[in-house]
Amino acid sequence: MQERSRKEWNCKHEMQERNRESLIFQNSTHFPKILLYVILQDKMEDFDHLFGKCEWFQVLWIEINKWLGVQIPQAEPRKVVQSIRRKQWSKMKKETVVAVHGAMIYLTWQVRNWKIFQATTVNTDLVVKQIQFVVKESVGMFIGSKHARNCIDFLEAIASST
Template sequence: MKSVLDLAQIGQGMYNISRMYKVLRPDLTGCNWDKLVWEKWAAPKHKFIGWIAWHNRLMTRDRLLRFGAPTEASCLLCGDVQEDHEHLFFKCKYSKMIWKEVSNWLDTRIKLVNLASARRAIRRVKKDLCRRVLHMCILACIYQIWMSRNTALWEQKIFCIHTVVKSIKFDIVTRLRNMNTRKIAKENREWIDKLV
């Protein structure tokens, strides 16, 4: 560090803040989830649940069992297999139907099997607006599936797929309508209007 921080250089005005910052801060490896979770157009509650889901920290039944909680292992939405993050959000029959309906609504063909495939699906979309809307939809789906699961747990009722998808559409369209439309190109505004 002494070679970088030379008092003679500081006195001559040759001190470089960015070089010193690199010396003091170790190289950090980039994270692979930040672009998936922190989409600025998405609702904060969707981003927060997406962030927890990406880190596999939502209290799914498999995690509760690991902590010794007295609970059943089966999925609350389909009752077929053990509830874990991958099953709940991507392999559960209930979730698959939600993803299919949202995909049809967006007029896309995305097949998501886990969060990494969601990140790849977002990257493949070329148009910025379409990519952002897909991104928002993925986070909204994760949020709504988690809320449906919690409703099934605490209130012993499962929302029909149509209700959940309607809620996702409402969240997305409301966010898009509140955007500054001057910054959105005319053909993109027309595409947004079709989503309504």
């Protein structure tokens, strides 16, 4: 009997903790409108600005699109992925473009954090080169695979680009 009440208490306590964490997350000023610092200036902005209207991200987006030779839509991440899934591309090409978009978001967020917490400004050229390096390394491993046959021209263009 005592064992059962302990299990019930543990279960109830765990549920209360989850609810408390959920409430903190939902009531937080960081969600759903995450307040961010602009990378180029010292003022507050939201997620939509950082990944849409921000001049720094615009430059990154243009350079990556030129390098890939495809047009990654500029929208919230979920809509971008949905748009890429609807393309008449091979699965490998879709996965590569989605991965590049994810890298753009991740590195933009990282640059934003460096700006806030370390007062360090990062040039977009450095981020473009970092994305290119990582993607080239990854693509190089898959060029000989069966899955790469349908988009070999795309993958070889990425792997051989400077």
